[in-house]
Amino acid sequence: MHPKEERTVVIVKPDGVRRGLIGEIVNRFERRGLKIIALELFSATKQQIDDHYPKDEKWILRLGEKTLANYTQYGIDAKAELGTDDKKEIGLMVRGWLLDYMTSAPLVKMIVKGIHAVDMVRKISGPTMPAAAEMGTIRGDFSVDDASAANRDKRAIHNIVHASETPQEAEHEIQFWFAPEEVHDYKRAEDDIMF
Ligand code: ADP
Ligand code: MG
Numbered sequence: 001m002h003p004k005e006e007r008t009v010v011i012v013k014p015d016g017v018r019r020g021l022i023g024e025i026v027n028r029f030e031r032r033g034l035k036i037i038a039l040e041l042f043s044a045t046k047q048q049i050d051d052h053y054p055k056d057e058k059w060i061l062r063l064g065e066k067t068l069a070n071y072t073q074y075g076i077d078a079k080a081e082l083g084t085d086d087k088k089e090i091g092l093m094v095r096g097w098l099l100d101y102m103t104s105a106p107l108v109k110m111i112v113k114g115i116h117a118v119d120m121v122r123k124i125s126g127p128t129m130p131a132a133a134e135m136g137t138i139r140g141d142f143s144v145d146d147a148s149a150a151n152r153d154k155r156a157i158h159n160i161v162h163a164s165e166t167p168q169e170a171e172h173e174i175q176f177w178f179a180p181e182e183v184h185d186y187k188r189a190e191d192d193i194m195f
Contacts, residue, residue: 004195006117007037009173010125011162014105015143017041022108025138025161028124033194034114038183041108049102052176053095054169060091067094070129070147082151094156101156109177113185115195118167125163 010029012022026036044052053059064087071078078085082093112121126137129147133140143159150157164170174183 004115005113006115006167006170007111007113007174008117008121008164008167008170009162009177010110010112010121010164012108012110013158013160013162014101014107015158016160017108018105019142019160021142021160024142025108026110028138029112029121032114032120032124033188033190034112034117034120035186035188036110037113037185038111038178039108040110040182041106043106044103046099046103049099052102052173053098057088060095061087062091063094064088064091066128067091067147067151074148076148081148094151097150097154097156101158111174111178111183118164118170121163122165125161128157128159130157130159 010025012025016022016025022041026039030036067090068078068085068087070076071081078090082090084090114120124137126133126139128139130139130143131146133143135141138161139159145158147157164173
């Protein structure tokens, strides 16, 4: 595969859709030179979101670890806050909140294609915790949430977008969310000038 053929999945989350940020988000990828080759507004079922996010122990432990690292940073006692400091229990708790959040309003799913699409889209989106996201990123410009606040209210972090983290995750998500006939490749006018 030519490096310019790399593809990734972006999902505008309920807070992004409800705040009217669909166009803003699409624009940020397009102006960089990345190509939107599939795009749809839809409502997901809990089962779909459950299948979308990884179920393996490693991913769940990582979710718990991210929460614990955030608690350490802000001096919060996980046991007092969540009733446990077990990575797996916290990870499962967060995953459950994520299913509620992602089914609370419509989503926009898209496939973004281009050179290092996975990394570029992650960089444009910014890291998971909005407080850690630089200005100029989607999460840094438009979200103010944090794990400590979200967990206190027993909900997922509202951080506007989902973006695949690795090319493998991206391919799994493309297979899961899109039928082959929903993907439409084309040549952009800038392609010959930009690369
Ligand atoms: P990312 O979306 O940056 O790839 P993850 O894959 O680690 O992040 O987590 C998936 C989503 O779960 C996050 O985008 C966020 O909405 C939510 N989330 C992650 N960690 C927490 C947490 N500690 N508390 C609440 N929600 C969380
Ligand atoms: Mg992720």
